[in-house]
Amino acid sequence: MTSYSLVQRALHWLVALSLAALYLLGLWMTTRAGANLWDDQTNLLYGLHKALGATVLLMMVLRVFFKLRTPAPGYPASVAPAIAWTAKLMHALLYALLLAVPLLGWAGVTAYPALITISGYHLPPMPGVVQNETLAKQLFALHGLLAFTLGALVLCHIAAALVHLVFKRDGVFERMWPAK
Numbered sequence: 812m813t814s815y816s817l818v819q820r821a822l823h824w825l826v827a828l829s830l831a832a833l834y835l836l837g838l839w840m841t842t843r844a845g846a847n848l849w850d851d852q853t854n855l856l857y858g859l860h861k862a863l864g865a866t867v868l869l870m871m872v873l874r875v876f877f878k879l880r881t882p883a884p885g886y887p888a889s890v891a892p893a894i895a896w897t898a899k900l901m902h903a904l905l906y907a908l909l910l911a912v913p914l915l916g917w918a919g920v921t922a923y924p925a926l927i928t929i930s931g932y933h934l935p936p937m938p939g940v941v942q943n944e945t946l947a948k949q950l951f952a953l954h955g956l957l958a959f960t961l962g963a964l965v966l967c968h969i970a971a972a973l974v975h976l977v978f979k980r981d982g983v984f985e986r987m988w989p990a991k
């Protein structure tokens with residue numbers, strides 16, 4: 812096997828696009844909240860962020876399922892073993908944060924509670940999380956911190972992918988690209 816499956820490639824790019832939107836929404840809505848602008852627009856931004864974040868969590872559960880079922884394609888011989896192991900470690904960290912960040916957001920909105928998203932739709936409360944505003948604020952602080960850590964790792968991941976595409980030209984980038 813030389814490439815990721817179509818489902819794995821589709822999920823990868825859907826999560827990537829969703830992440831870009833989640834950072835924009837997250838920074839925009841918290842800036843408005845910081846300026847005490849609690850109007851329909853701010854509520855819509857929060858609602859979209861929560862709905863899209865929950866969708867990313869569902870997509871990540873699917874990605875874990877497919878990752879466990881279908882092993883990743885092997886690297887070409889030109890990739891040194893140390894680089895391959897570093898890439899694997901990086902991917903494991905990305906998966907861990909892509910699960911932890913939305914889980915913390917969900918736990919935070921359960922504790923607050925602020926489960927409403929868009930069109931009046933409420934997320935289910937996270938099982939086992941009690942209502943406690945102090946706890947919610949701690950969960951949101953950790954959510955923000957890990958979201959920025961994830962953002963830094965994603966930038967490294969993009970840089971490494973571009974090195975393969977532009978300088979090494981060894982096909983590693985293409986195996987995750989949607990088109991064949």
Ligand code: HEM
Pocket residue numbers: 830833834837838841844860861862863864865867868909912913914916917919920934951952954955956958959961
């Ligand atoms: C991978 C998914 C997610 C990413 C990358 C992400 C990213 C972010 C970012 C960058 C911020 C701004 C942090 C700051 O300015 O300090 C934020 C805030 C927030 N996120 Fe997320 N988020 C995700 C998923 C979720 C989910 C699933 C929920 C809830 C269901 C959620 C709820 C919130 C809330 C309520 C805030 C505002 C916290 C506050 O006011 O302190 N997020 N998120």
